Amino acid sequence: MIQIFGxxxxxxxxxxxxxxxxxxxxxxxxxxxxxxxxxxxxxxxxAALGGCDTLLDLESPAAKEKGLAYMDYNSREELLLNAGLYKTPLVRAGKGKAAAGLDENAWKTFN
Known part of the structure; x- marks a missing residue:
């Protein structure tokens, strides 16, 4: 089953x-x-996408409000504290298969 977070x-x-x-x-x-x-x-x-930085949407209103573009931070900690920082959708197809954002090419491999 495919999980879609958004x-x-x-x-x-x-x-x-x-x-x-x-x-x-x-x-x-x-x-x-x-x-x-x-x-x-x-x-x-x-782990499937190459690190927490790939899940972080620096263009999101939450990231701009927090000023992430101008500070040092731990991506994992920030994502756990604020769900508004994720790229959406997050699509997960079992262990080790995932896509962040609008990525139909990746989604096609999940069939």
Whole structure:
């Protein structure tokens, strides 16, 4: 099963949900505003994508408000503290397979 982490208002998340629905692939949606990824889920996705920095959206309103572009920080700690910093959607297809953001090419490999 494919897990999709995002928010209901995120257009990229909606595109991911539609992408898998159109292909008849079962998904589990998790609203990160209600329940963000656990530390274990974060570590698994980060390992699949090359580190926590790949999950961080420096263009997000939360990142701009915090001023991340102008400070030193630990990406993992910041992501665990603020779900608004993630690139969405986060798509996870089992252990070791993940994609961050709107990445249909990666999603096609999850079938």
């Amino acid at each position: 928010t209901k208002k995120c257009r990229s998340t909606q595109k991911a949900l539609r992408f898998f629905k159109d292909r008849g692939i079962e998904t589990q949606f998790r609203d990160m505003g209600i329940k963000p990824p656990s530390p274990g889920e974060l570590d698994d996705m980060a």
